[in-house]
Amino acid sequence: MNILTFPTDAELNEAGAGIITGLVQTKPNAVLGLATGSTPIGIYREIIRTFRKGMVSYKQVTTFNLDEYVGLEPSHPQSYANYMREHLFDHIDASPDRLHIPNGAAADPAAECARYDALLDGCGQIDLQLLGLGHNGHIGFNEPDHSLVRGTHVVALREQTREANARFFDSIDGVPTHAITMGVGTILKAKTILLVVKGADKAEIVHRALTGEITTEIPASLLQTHPHLVVLLDAEAGRLFR
Numbered sequence: 467m468n469i470l471t472f473p474t475d476a477e478l479n480e481a482g483a484g485i486i487t488g489l490v491q492t493k494p495n496a497v498l499g500l501a502t503g504s505t506p507i508g509i510y511r512e513i514i515r516t517f518r519k520g521m522v523s524y525k526q527v528t529t530f531n532l533d534e535y536v537g538l539e540p541s542h543p544q545s546y547a548n549y550m551r552e553h554l555f556d557h558i559d560a561s562p563d564r565l566h567i568p569n570g571a572a573a574d575p576a577a578e579c580a581r582y583d584a585l586l587d588g589c590g591q592i593d594l595q596l597l598g599l600g601h602n603g604h605i606g607f608n609e610p611d612h613s614l615v616r617g618t619h620v621v622a623l624r625e626q627t628r629e630a631n632a633r634f635f636d637s638i639d640g641v642p643t644h645a646i647t648m649g650v651g652t653i654l655k656a657k658t659i660l661l662v663v664k665g666a667d668k669a670e671i672v673h674r675a676l677t678g679e680i681t682t683e684i685p686a687s688l689l690q691t692h693p694h695l696v697v698l699l700d701a702e703a704g705r706l707f708r
């Protein structure tokens with residue numbers, strides 16, 4: 467496990483984008499696992515900046531997003547499909563047919579999960595999985611539980627997660643109750659995992675997850691078992707590692 471703490475947000479974002487663009491420069495057909503939420507926005511911005519400088523092309527890259535809300539059409543402003551277009555996909559030269567996000571509006575969500583897993587299997591292995599961290603230790607939308615699911619599945623969102631994400635909606639009532647998420651087994655199968663955590667409100671959970679007991683009650687604690695885990699923290703989130 468390689469834990470790096472950065473004094474400024476700009477330096478963290480540059481480092482995160484550097485790891486991703488460096489991979490794509492050396493492996494143009496890399497398979498990337500992508501995350502949404504507030505955390506990676508600055509990294510995506512930096513990726514776009516280096517793309518505009520002509521430093522890297524994403525034409526052959528395949529991507530798989532971690533999750534999507536059940537019940538939201540891809541065109542919904544708060545869907546993760548829309549987030550990805552807005553924050554990354556519309557600004558780089560990626561091939562739309564290689565960009566995968568679970569379809570939250572699928573009539574049969576269980577069949578959609580099976581379809582997503584088949585796509586993932588067809589791609590072999592994710593080269594780099596980008597992750598944020600939930601306040602309760604979730605990764606993707608794998609919420610704390612007495613057991614965790616290996617593959618893509620439908621999950622009921624915890625109240626704490628819905629409250630945390632209500633800031634993106636008009637009110638908490640608008641936040642979907644369920645999501646489709648990649649499973650922890652798929653996440654752990656990635657060759658490299660890049661966990662990014664920002665903010666004082668996550669200092670305790672990231673410290674517990676990476677130094678405490680490995681337990682399904684803190685899904686991110688399973689990342690301790692991964693042989694190639696890189697963790698990028700801002701000064702606030704990294705406070706307890708000093």
Ligand code: F6R
Pocket residue numbers: 500501502503504505506532533597598599600601604605606607
């Ligand atoms: C998003 C995701 C979630 C977020 C986590 C942190 O695709 O899978 O696990 O990474 O909820 O969200 P932010 O970054 O908004 O604090």
